[in-house]
Amino acid sequence: MFETRILADGALTPDRITVMQGQAVVSAEARAELSTVLGSCVALCLFDPEARLGGMNHFLLAEPPVNASGDTVDEFYGTYLMELLVNQMLGKGARKSRLKAHLYGGANVNRNMMRIGSANADFARSFVQREGIELVRSDLGGNNARRIDFRPASGQVRCRTVEDRFAPPVQPTTRPEKATGDVELF
Structure with missing residues (x-):
């Protein structure tokens, strides 16, 4: 699964x-680095310093809608992925x-949409607090996307933001005011 690469200086x-x-990924491999890019999504990075073991998840939405069927498990929701990572x-x-926990993401990257990022960030903070897990660092909210690099065996994290000017513009879809053209019904 892991490929070892050696630089010119031997590192x-x-x-x-x-x-x-x-997804939720856990590793104790010393050379592993878990990476993800987040907009309104949130990632939880967990680390056990004594076991030298860590993991990261990446969820799209905090919880399924109230009217959703309880028959299936949707792996894109935080309610599932947070428990999965801890387990x-x-x-x-x-x-x-x-x-030890680190939380990242939860940006409201599209100003014209619901504040999904804020809801995701609130859910993640509540989960960590409710579970009694120490929150070491968080970088949540704002309007910019983030790139996260996490070394699970050491607990080291690097979080970089992507400025708006480097992100592609969001173009809302527009409908014509009046339909034009001919329609032929069969």
Whole structure:
């Protein structure tokens, strides 16, 4: 799964694993680096310093709508992915009492839409607090996307924001005021 790369000076480069929406990844591999890009989504980075084990998730929305069917599990929701990440960590030897958390994302990148990012950030903060997990660092909210690089075995995190001028503009779709053209019905 991991590919070792050696630089000219003999140093090992990290093995990058991209964490996509709806995923939770856990690793104790010293060279692993978990990476993701977030807009309104949120990522939780968890680390157990004694077990030298960490993981990251990436969720799209906090919770399913109230009228959603309870028959299926949707892996894109924070309610599922937060529990999944904690359980994966515990299953690999972490202790909940030692977990340290970092939260990132939750931006409201499209000013014309609902404040999905704010709702995601509020949910993530509440989850960490409710579970009694120490929140070491967070970078939530704002209007800019973020790129997160997390080394799970050491707990090191790098968070970089993407300025609006580098992000592609959001073009709202518009409908013509009046339909034009001929329609032929069969």
